[in-house]
Amino acid sequence: MAMMDHKNFLISHLRNSFVTSDDTGMCEMIIDIEEEDERLKKKRVDSSLSDSGVDSSDNELSHSYDILPDMDYVAHRRRSNTAQRLERLKKEKRNQSKVKQISWKDTATEYNIEEKGFLFDKKDVKKMTPQKEHTKKGHSVLSQQLETSSNMGENPFLEFAKFDGRASVGVVTRKIDIFLTMAPPEERPYPMTVTVVVGNNTKVQDLVGLICWQYTNEGREPMLNENPEMYCLHIAEDDGEVDTDFPSLDSKEPVSKFGFTKLALVEKEMPTEINKQAYVVTVNIPNRGFNKFQMDSMSITMREILERVLKRRKIRVRPGLEYNLEKQSQSGVSVDLDASLACMDTMEFCLVRENSSRGDVKQDESENTSSMAESLTSHHYKSFIVSMVHRLRTNTDVQLGISGEKIEIDPVGSKGSSRLFRQRAVTYDADSIADCEVIEEKNTGKSVFRLTYSGGHEYKHHDFEADTEVCNEIVHKINNILELRLSPIRKDFVTNRERKLLRKRESLNFSS
Known part of the structure; x- marks a missing residue:
């Protein structure tokens, strides 16, 4: 009972109770400051009494606890040091449970191959005699790799390698995921990441060429067309699906204009007529120039070609003024109009009027045709x-x-035109x-x-x-x-x- 009635013990007990029961940790900080203030106050009072005999003011020593910006009174309460230590102990215990300790034991018996298999069987390392033979001839492994790489062929898109930003330093670059629609189905969901140098001179067509260069450099299949203009870029979803609601990116626009991070390389659908073999027929008109016509096949008749020439030249056929075609190499011999173009053995002809020579063909005043000089000056x-x-x-x-x-x-x-x-x-x-x-x-x-x-x-x-x-x-x-x-x-x-x-x-x- 004597200990419980002691003033210092009661104060210490109360302070310890506040500190241990407060989860915020505020009591501990305030009590420590108060104890420090009491010590400072007592020290200054003693010194003042000893020097001048005048007691110092209490206002000089009393102050409130400073409010710091990281105290977070409203957001959440600070955890006590005890709670933090318990959390660290739990975390260390969980980490230790994942660690397995194996003690090393020396075996007295030797390893028996017949009982435990050939896992650690000794193997004889044979000497590299073929490498010595190559060394004698002056061919190293590097030389063999250079010879092999020279037979692989050049990358047809090498001119676009300057736009590769993977090894560039000090320039602005951008990483874009490119989905390859021409790749096999199992590879289409996985894009190819391309790092392009972004600048005012980098166009969308240059980005297409860079994609084709990296595609070929990585040895992907199938092989691409050597003309990068056969491909365009479309907006793509995260799963690689091409967004066909929007047109392809304009090839002449700069790359910096667009902020898309996922695009798809799509092969352009060229018209079938362009892919087919073109048969160009040339028809000369004496003193009037010439016309060229593209035919889909060689089975077209010469009469159809004649009709095209007359229609293009806007020549009106009058009674008694019929026209015919001659081979350019055979003057005066009219071709059979019912024969096909494949039977002519030539693709160049001349338009003549019946009962006239090539130099007698003249243009009527009512006919509105172009002359050779007009064609050249056009x-x-x-x-x-x-x-x-x-x-x-x-x-x-x-x-x-x-x-x-x-x-x-x-x-x-x-002046009167509206701006709108x-x-x-x-x-x-x-x-x-x-x-x-x-x-x-x-x-x-x-x-x-x-x-x-x-x-x-x-x-x-x-x-x-x-x-x-x-x-x-x-x-x-x-x-x-x-x-x-x-x-x-x-x-x-x-x-x-x-x-x-x-x-x-x-x-x-x-x-x-």
Whole structure:
């Protein structure tokens, strides 16, 4: 009872009870500070009394506990040191349960091969005599690998290796997962990671070439087409499924414009007509130039070729003025129009009028055909002022610039034109133009012609209105450029148009 009545013991017992029962740890920190304050206060009082005899103020020694920003009063309570030690002991116990201790024991008996098998049987290491023979001849293992690698062939996409960012330092790169749609089905869900150097000069087509280079470098199968323009990039899901709702990425756009991390390499679906072998027939018109025609097969008759020439040249056949075809190498000998092209043994012919020689073919004044000089000068730049026809608003005046490389449409400035409906300037590459023809002739002396161009996966067009003479000049100039360039888009458009006409004729014949 004497111990329980002692003041210091009771204070120590109460403080210890608070510390052990408080999970937040606050009591322990506050009590320690109070004890420290008491010691400091007593020490200063003693020193002050001994020096000046004046007691120091209690306000100088008393202060509240500093509130720190990491105390987290509202979020959660701090765990006590005891709880933290118990948690560490439990964690160490769980880790120790996963460790298995095996004590090493020396065996007195020797290892018996017959009883325990041949796991540790001694083996004789034979000398590498073939390697010595190669060494004598001067061929090392490295030389053999170099000879083997030289027979593997070069990577056809080597020019795109400069866009590989895996070994680049100090440049901006981006990692993109590429799903390969041409890979075997079991490999399609696993993408190939490509690291591309991102810059203003890195286009989407360069990324396609880099993918093809890494694909070939890793020896994947099947082999890719050596033309990287045969492939495009589509947006892909996380499981590799191609999102066909969106078109492919524009090959001319920079890679930095897009932020997709998963793409799919897809082979373009080229028209079957382009994949087939092309048979190009050349028909010369004396003093008038020439025309080239692409045929799907050699079974076409010469009469059909003659009809195409007359239609292209807009030559009207009059009674007594019939036309025929001759081989370019045999002057004066008309070919059999009912024979096929395969029977001619040549692909170059000449258009002649019956009862006339090649030098006597003249152009009628009413016929609107192009001459050889006109065909050669059609590539020179020339501009025209025409009106662009719109469906839902009034026509706008534009300047149509035509050359052998491109066609430009520039709006003509007008003070009264609205900014909302103002025509923007556009430029089309000559190889993207599919056709140009007059679609309407008006009684007012004006005509409307249509310029058809390739808009990605479909054909689009612009309609223009001008004087009939100006329209005919523009149409002939553009058609001469198309005939001389023979672009794949032009071939595809002409083939599809002739196929539609043939189906229409067959349906009419069947109905009659």
